[in-house]
Structures are given as C-alpha cells and as structure tokens.
Amino acid sequence: MLTTVGQVADRAMELGIVAVVGPAEDDLRERPWSYYGRDIAGALIDMMEEWGAGVRVHPKVDGLLEGYRDLFGRFAASSGGAVTITDVELLDTADGERIRMLVNGDELVWHLEHQCDRYIDTLMVFEIADRLAPRDDTDPRVFVEVNDSDDQSGYIFADPAALSILIRELGIEPA
Structure with a gap:
C-alpha cells in the first residue's frame, strides 16, 4: 500500500x-x-x-485570453515537449465566441461559452483535452x-x- x-x-x-x-x-x-x-x-x-x-484547471481568471494562454501553456509544459500549443487567441465570429490555437502546428478552433469574462469555459477544456495529444502516434x-x-x-x-x-x-x- x-x-x-x-x-x-x-x-x-x-x-x-x-x-x-x-x-x-x-x-x-x-x-x-x-x-x-x-x-x-x-x-x-x-x-x-x-x-x-x-x-x-483554475476556472477563475483575471482575463480570458491570458487565462487560456496560461492554461494551455501549462498543458504543453506538462507534456515535456510531446505536445506543442501556440498562438492561442479568442475570436468573436458571427457564430459566437471561438478559441483558436495551434496544437502540434495544426489549427484547432473550438466554440466557447462564457458566462462572464472572469471564468474560462471548462467544458471546452474537457471537450478538447483528448485532442491535445502527441504528434508521435507511437x-x-x-x-x-x-x-x-x-x-x-x-x-x-x-x-x-x-x-x-x-x-x-x-x-x-x-x-
């Protein structure tokens, strides 16, 4: 034990x-x-x-963009370089809010739902966590x-x- x-x-x-x-x-x-x-x-x-x-995951943040950049920076760091996450940005589109980032150099865009500007969308994090995987299939x-x-x-x-x-x-x- x-x-x-x-x-x-x-x-x-x-x-x-x-x-x-x-x-x-x-x-x-x-x-x-x-x-x-x-x-x-x-x-x-x-x-x-x-x-x-x-x-x-700390849902409360001082600012959404910096909160997401910090969070996904910590995801990348915890992978020891096996996963890269860069160019995190928030977009306001006709279809609503989106987050855009490069994961291992590939673009990932996902829908966001914010209740206010002090809390990140933790459901989005849950939905995309499995997409934050090493490029190396082995x-x-x-x-x-x-x-x-x-x-x-x-x-x-x-x-x-x-x-x-x-x-x-x-x-x-x-x-």
Missing part, C-alpha cells in the same frame, strides 16, 4: 508517469500521503502538477481527466493504462 509521498513518487516513476521527482521533493519523501490533503484525487493532481506531469500518453472531491478538474499527462494502475492502487474512483 502506498502511504508516503516517496512511495507514490517511486511508483509514478516506475510506471513511467513522471520521469524524475526533483530534489525539492526529497524532504517530503517520508511525509504521509495525507500531507497533500485528505482528498486523494486532489492530492494526486497537486502532486503531478508539482512534478511536471499534471495541470489543475506515444500512448494523453491528458487523462481526474476530478477531486469538489468536482474540480485536473489532467495528468500519462499512458492511461499506467495511470489507471496508480489510480487503482491509491483507491481513487476513476473519472
């Missing part, structure tokens, strides 16, 4: 979910898994984000959604089979 931060880190590295857990986490290795909180799924998202393999990693107990989304860039093993071993209900 995985009970410490170090054990989770070792297992995530063994499964190929994270390459290396940095030296900053060395002092956390013996801490109990609960160090990251009682919400196991939320803790996993936070850990993976710290270790460079995850993204937590790379099995994708962004897998994980929901914490507050129904806040996070995405972990991993081989779904490997991540499902870790999720099962941690006792997290699949999304």
Whole structure:
C-alpha cells in the first residue's frame, strides 16, 4: 500500500508517469500521503502538477485570453515537449465566441461559452483535452481527466493504462 509521498513518487516513476521527482521533493519523501490533503484525487493532481506531469484547471481568471494562454501553456509544459500549443487567441465570429490555437502546428478552433469574462469555459477544456495529444502516434500518453472531491478538474499527462494502475492502487474512483 502506498502511504508516503516517496512511495507514490517511486511508483509514478516506475510506471513511467513522471520521469524524475526533483530534489525539492526529497524532504517530503517520508511525509504521509495525507500531507497533500485528505482528498486523494486532489492530492494526486497537486502532486503531478508539482512534478511536471499534471495541470489543475483554475476556472477563475483575471482575463480570458491570458487565462487560456496560461492554461494551455501549462498543458504543453506538462507534456515535456510531446505536445506543442501556440498562438492561442479568442475570436468573436458571427457564430459566437471561438478559441483558436495551434496544437502540434495544426489549427484547432473550438466554440466557447462564457458566462462572464472572469471564468474560462471548462467544458471546452474537457471537450478538447483528448485532442491535445502527441504528434508521435507511437506515444500512448494523453491528458487523462481526474476530478477531486469538489468536482474540480485536473489532467495528468500519462499512458492511461499506467495511470489507471496508480489510480487503482491509491483507491481513487476513476473519472
């Protein structure tokens, strides 16, 4: 059973979910898994984000364009270069709001629905997360959604089979 931060880190590295857990986490290795909180799924998202393999979606932003650029920049960074996301822009069209970006050099345009200018469209993120995949067809990693107990989304860039093993071993209900 995985009970410490170090054990989770070792297992995530063994499964190929994270390459290396940095030296900053060395002092956390013996801490109990609960160090990251009682919400196991939320803790996993936070850990993976710290270790460079995850993204937590923060819906509230100061500005929509900068919020989307930051979010998709974090998606790209968490892929370790396997996925590139550039040129994020918002468009006002006759058909409504759209987001446009280049994913691995290919244009992706998607419909947006904003309730106000302080919150990103999290449904759109959910809808396109599976399109943010490596160009290399032999790379099995994708962004897998994980929901914490507050129904806040996070995405972990991993081989779904490997991540499902870790999720099962941690006792997290699949999304």
